[in-house]
Amino acid sequence: MTKKLNVAVVGATGAVGSKMMEKLIERKFPIASIKFLASARSAGKQIEFNGENYTIEEAKPESFEGIDLALFSAGGAVSEVLAPEAAKRGAIVIDNTSHFRMDPEVPLVVPEVNRHALKTIPKGIIANPNCSTIQMVAALQPIREKFGLTKVVVSTYQAVSGSGVAAIEELREQSAQWDAGKNVEAKVLPVKSDKKHYPIARNVIPQIDKFTDNGFTYEEMKMINETKKIMEAPELKVAATCVRVPVVSGHSESVYIELEQEATVQQIFDALTDAPGIVLQDDIREQLYPMPIFAENEEPTYVGRIRQDLDNKKGFHLWIVSDNLLKGAALNSIQIAEAMLEDHLL
Incomplete structure (x- = not known):
């Protein structure tokens, strides 16, 4: 019991x-x-x-x-x-x-x-962990277990819900203002406490959280440091660029990885197929790939657009999407x- x-x-x-x-x-x-x-x-x-x-x-x-x-x-x-x-x-x-x-x-x-x-x-x-970190490490772990992992470079496309209810409302209000031909008011993003704000409707903002002294934002440093801690790999090379996009829920990530061993795309597919919490959506003939609109309110982390790098046989590109309020x-x-x-x- x-x-x-x-x-x-x-x-x-x-x-x-x-x-x-x-x-x-x-x-x-x-x-x-x-x-x-x-x-x-x-x-x-x-x-x-x-x-x-x-x-x-x-x-x-x-x-x-x-x-x-x-x-x-x-x-x-x-x-x-x-x-x-x-x-x-x-x-x-x-x-x-x-x-x-x-x-x-x-x-x-x-x-x-x-x-x-x-x-x-x-x-x-x-x-x-940070929402964007969770979905990335969940998708990379099955690959890492089979082939090792030496480098991760990620660019995120993060939904406004990651910044809270006020940011969701701001996106909706700004979208209505655009459609009505009115002046767009920005009060929340990129950072609520900052003096300067930018519209998120019809825009992307390459800043999530405040900037650190090294030029990366705190959100980017979270992804870098948390990935190393979760994977217990302080030597892992990680870089991140985090961007806010006009989506309500569901973070998307373009991830480039380098493995310790050479692998094929099919072997990456195989590693992800039965991985816990992962759903593989990758069929370019049918234009099948993950998108946040279909990940909203769904529990899995979705992975697709898997490609071997053209210049590095140990390099692979992935597209990872998950509901940031759920798995994230x-x-x-x-x-x-x-x-x-x-x-x-x-």
């Missing part, structure tokens, strides 16, 4: 939090009790879960008394303060923010890649908890 858990969801009203709730229900996660926590501003509001109404409570350290599993998706500042408090009270925390990802004592986990990392959780906190966030968090239950770690 599956153990039932007392669960807390922090940030349930956000884009990722709402998807977490959906997946907890759809996947029949074993819940004994559940509570929904948020800021004082949202406390007292009603939220529906699995046909019942719940009152959102203000998130405080004492809110986690008796909680077995705490799912955090309310921003790094909230996680920084409350995740250790939840862990101190005996909860296993799965955090969707970037705050703990590079902490050497916090496992950064994609179950299809490094499930074994869940065996050691010194701080009681597990970090969910909410689903991966639930899968981490499911893996822990299966392995009797929770």
Whole structure:
């Protein structure tokens, strides 16, 4: 009989939090009790879960008394303060923010890649990786296992939902403004706190998050550093360019890889065909390839447009697409908890 858990969801009203709730229900996660926590501003509001109404409570350290599993998706500042408090009270925390990802004592986990990392959780906190990182490493791991991996160069085409509900609304409003011939107002992207903003409707913005001193953005550095940590490969060469595109949900990625061993396209196909969580969509005769409009609300990571590089027999090009709110966030968090239950770690 599956153990039932007392669960807390922090940030349930956000884009990722709402998807977490959906997946907890759809996947029949074993819940004994559940509570929904948020800021004082949202406390007292009603939220529906699995046909019942719940009152959102203000998130405080004492809110986690008796909680077995705490799912955090309310921003790094909230996680920084409350995740250790939840862990101190005996909860296993799965955090969707970037705050703990590079902490050497916090496992950064994609179950299809490094499930074994869940065996050691010194701080009681597990970090969910960046959405764009998750789908890429999930697709590359089956290839890496067979042929090795020495280099990754990725360019992303990331949906606005990765920047939250406000960015989704801005895309919709700007699209309507364009269609009506009105001036387009930009208030959210590329970074909410910056003084300068650009329209996302009918545009692509080659900036996600702020710039670092080395010219890469924080989003790009997340992909670089997180990929190395998840794959336990500090020597792996990784470069990233992250771009925001006018798509609501579903991140797309153009990925170039170099392998340790030579391989054929068919061998790459074979490696991906039965890989967990991966769906191969690659038939150029039928113009079959992954697209975000068809990946929305779907759990798998889709891979296609697989080509051998024309100048390097160890080089391959791939196109990877996944719903960033699902596998890129909410689903991966639930899968981490499911893996822990299966392995009797929770």
